[in-house]
Structure formats: structure tokens, C-alpha cells
Amino acid sequence: MKVHPRTAWSPELLALIVLIASGCSGPILRPQSPEAVLQDEKLPGVNFISEFTHPYGTNYVKAESVSLVTSLAGTGEDPPPTPNRVALLTEMSRRQVENPNRLLASPNTALVLVRGYLRPGIRAGDRFDIEVHVPRQSETTSLRDGWLLPTRLSEYASIGGRVCKGKVLALAKGPLLVDPSADSETESAIATRGRILGGGTALKSRPLGLIIDHAYQSARMSQSLSNAINRRFHLYSDGRKQGVAIPKNEEFVELAIHPRYKDNVPRYLAVIRNIAVNQSASDANTRMPLLERQLKDPLTSATAALRLEAIGSESSTEVLLEGVKSGDPEVRLYSAEALAYLDHTDAVAALANAARNEPAFRANALAALSAMDDAVSYDALRELLSVQSAETRYGAFRSLWAMDKHAAIVRGDLLNGQFSLHVLDVDGPPMIHVTKSFRPEIVLFGKSHQFQLPLVLDAGSKILVNGLSGGQITVSKFEPGTAPKQRVVSTDVEEVVKTIVDMGGTYPDVVQALQQAKQEGALASRFRVDALPEPGRRYDRDIDKTDEAAQTGPSRDVASPLPNLFSRRR
DSSP states (O other), X not given: OOOOOTTTXXXXXXXXXXXXXHOTTSOOOOOXXXXXXXXXXXXXXXOBGGGTEEEESOSOEEEEEEEEEEOOSSOOXXXXXXXXXXXXXXXXXXXXXXXXXXXHHOTTOEEEEEEEEEOTTOXXXXXXXXXXXXXXXXXXXXXXXXXXXXXXXXXXXXETTEEEEEEEEEEEEXXXXXXXXXXXXXXXXXXXXXXXXXXXXXSSOOOOEEEXXXXXXXXXXXXXHHHHHHHHOEEXXXXXXXXXXXXXXXXXXXXXXXXXXXXXXXXXHHHHHTOBSSOXXXXXXXXXXXXXXXXXXXXXXXXXXXXXXXXXXXXXXXXXXXXXXXXXHHHHHHHHHXXXXXXXXXXXXXXXXXXXXXXXXXXXXXXXXXXXXXXXXXXHHHHHTTSSOHHHHHHHHHHHHHHOTTSHHHHOEEETTTEEEXXXXXXXXXXXXXXXXXXXXXXXXXXXXXXXXXXXXXXXXXXXXXXXXXXXXXXXXXXXXXXXXXXXXXXXXXXXXXXXXXXXXXXXXXXXXXXXXXXTTOBOSEEEESOOOOTTOEEOOOOOTTOHHHHHXXXXXXXXXXXXXXXXXX
């Protein structure tokens, strides 16, 4: 059965066709939202891939389930007889759980709704965040200290008033991170929600590609588009060179993600859609004067840079190198971005300067630096670890991790298989950073972090961190029916964190202790949570103060596609 492009079919009709073809329990495909294609002056005699196609696989796919959280401290409930309970009992029966109703009746368990969002281009085995919350009217008061039992996540769709379940897309499990400051008595809405960082595992890869518009569909067009893409991008598989585009049929071209764009899929698609079809090298060279003029104009420089990157020739690189020397900050950024994805080191200084000094450019600049594969970009990111800005420092750390997670500066220690602890020997003000998205990790910027005495901290419901004087802290674990376990350590934050984990503490337990210490004045170091470079900021150009129209004119959005490296939905 032919699946026509979204321009010709409504989402409801497309979903209905898929269900008819595969059955209500089969896969549920949803239409994708095409990314905005930047427009500028039409280049004469040139047809871009964007004129014939629209992207597929660029949305986030929601996968859901009903499951059970255990290990609560009496804050759960026996769920009422609802469809959610029936669904959970069915799953427990499938897993051959003994006495499921007695388990549900325990105040130490809670029925929860689980969901995760599979990102564009995710591959089988990749990890992603899981969101957990209780249903409405639930009497559960807190999910703190909870552990989500293994559960299967599926896609759901409402077709004709009937909710249909698709194939299983992912698995989820792990300890819940609940806002440590939430009071279960006064803030139950916060205390009954949590996240499991990297708690989901994709079971299948999501396809990424281009749907050829209905008016142009043919085997020849599919092959022609693939050839144009493969002249620009290729991969190596088992030592063999192969293109990234595969013409699956007359209406769909599947795309493999080039490694340089693994953390910036939106830019990858934007570059591909700006590739010219059936264009020779000499034809590309004739476009250079016009592209050079467009690159110098801030209004068109973003699109011109993408198109020069799409050409990827020596001539286009020369034009971009001139753009990096421009006196206009936007022209410099867009030129340097394109050069970075062409792996040209002359981009590094401009990108590092943008990341350091212009918040609106920071996310794009750091992502571009992380895409490079050389010592110059590594050193630039390494220097940014010591600046004043918290989001620049952590953004540089994540960029280095994306560049090479095995590098000594970012490798860290994996504590009890749960989360990573990174101690960076860098200058700058001491800072402790924790995450509530993407991956569980604690980063200590600087090696000297000390707790201030006296202090009494909770690390979950079973571990107490207590220090009065003398430069020593006692970490105690209390469990019913057993004698307390205690360990005396120094006030060094790294040592205390490792001790909490050694005594059975989880990542949420450690985050709770650190956050409480900061709130109570027992931690002098700067403490930040998810200090990510913010995408979507607006750039305020330098304006002529004598021009009243310019003073009241709007600031500009950064025109470059936003990288997914710093997305909070990973």
C-alpha cells in the first residue's frame, strides 16, 4: 500500500490506513512535523532537495505504560479498581508474579503511569529519560525512594474513539529522582512525580529520512536524490565506504546519521535539504559569488552558510573562511559553524569566543565545537571549563563528553553501576553540578569541595549524614531489624558521595543530600542543576543609539538550527 506524503493525507487517515494494514495491535505511525526551511534569494538554475521532499522521523515518539513502584516508605496505596489496575494486573500475570493483589495492597508500592519520548534518530540500545507520575485521584503521597519495576513501553493512539496499543518500543526501570525539596504533605503534586535519568532503553531504531512529495514520486527521483546526498555524505561500514542515503522506494529515502551530526540532527537534515540536485562541481563554483554576497549579509548568512556546508568543497570553505573574519557577529557564527561541521580548525577561535561572550550563540557554538575531531577544539572546550558562567562550564563539559566520552577529563568514576562522578582539576570558582535529565552524573569543577560543619543531611530515607565538629562526618544507614551501619569520613564532598553509594545510596539520595546541604548553608561551593546552554535565545544586535527606529526594533532569533545536544528531553 502506498503511503502518501503528509501534504496529501490527514494524520487521522494515515493512522487509520496503517492500522488497517497491520491490525490495531500493530505499529502506529504518526506524521512528522517538517522543520522550518530557511529561505533566502532563489539561486538561479538550482533545485534543492527541499523542493522535492519533506523530512520523516523528526518528531519525538511518546511511549507509555502502567507499572509499579516499590520500596516506598509507607507513602503508597492500594489502587482502586480502574482500567489502569486491570492493565497492571494483566502485566503482572504475564510475568508470573505471585499474589499480585497483595503486592498492590502494600503501602510501600504505588501504581504509576510511565512515559518516555524516543528522540529522532535514536538507535536500538540507546538510553533516554523516563517520566513517572501517579494517576489522578491517587492517594499516594510521595514517590521518593521509589524504584520502578521493569516495564514495557508502547505507543498508543486513539482511532475512532478507540485506544489502540502499538508494538513495544522500549523498556524502563530504575530509581526515581523526585525533587528533594518537595514536602509530601504540602506539595504532593511534586512529590508524586519523578524521573529516571537514562532509565529507558530503546528496543528498535527509529528511521530517519525524506518523503518525496506526491507530485515528484518515482524510482528515478528517489535514486537521483540519494545520489546527490551520497556525493556529499558517506560512512564506513566494515571498512567499506557507503553513502548515507538509501532509496527504499519511489517515495522514501532512508538516511543514516553521519557521525559528525549525531548530536545535531536538525542541522544534518537542514544541510541535506540544502543540497542541490544534479549539480556538477563546476556548477557549484558558479554559485560562489552569489553565496559569498549572501553570507556577508546577516539576514541571509545562516542559509548561505548551510548551502556552502552542503556543497562541502574547497571553494565553499574559502568563502566561509572569509566569513569568519567578518565584523558582524552573526556572520562570524554561521560561517564558523559551517566550518566546524567541515572539520576546519579555523572555526575554533570564533566559536569559543561566541560560547564565552554571547548567550544566544552558546548552544550552537558548543555543539559545533563538539562535532570536531582535533586537539584544537578539545583545548578550546577545556579552557571553557574554567570560566565564570555555570552553563558555559557545564556546556563545555557535555561537549567534551560528546566528543569523546573516554577522554581522561570527562571519563569519571561509575559508582555502583548507577551514575558517574567526575572530579575536574580546573580553575575557576568551585562548582558542583548535578543533572535531572539525560544521564545521571555529578560534576565537581575544582578538586577542593568541603562540607561546612555542623550539618545533618538526609540521603534518602535510610541514610543520615551527620557532622558536628572536628572535621569529621558520620554516614549512617538505618534499616528495620538490623543494627545501624556507620562510617566516619572527612568533610570532603567526593569522599562523602562515594560513602553514601557504598552504603547502598542511589543517585537520587546523593542529589537530595547535596541540595539540602546547599539550602542549609553547609556547602560553600556553587551548586547548579541542569545548567544547560539555553536554545532559542534572541540576539540583540549592536544598534545605533541615535536611530529611534532601531532602538525600538525587535531583536533577532538565532537562525541556525538548534542542536539536540543540550535538549532536556533526551
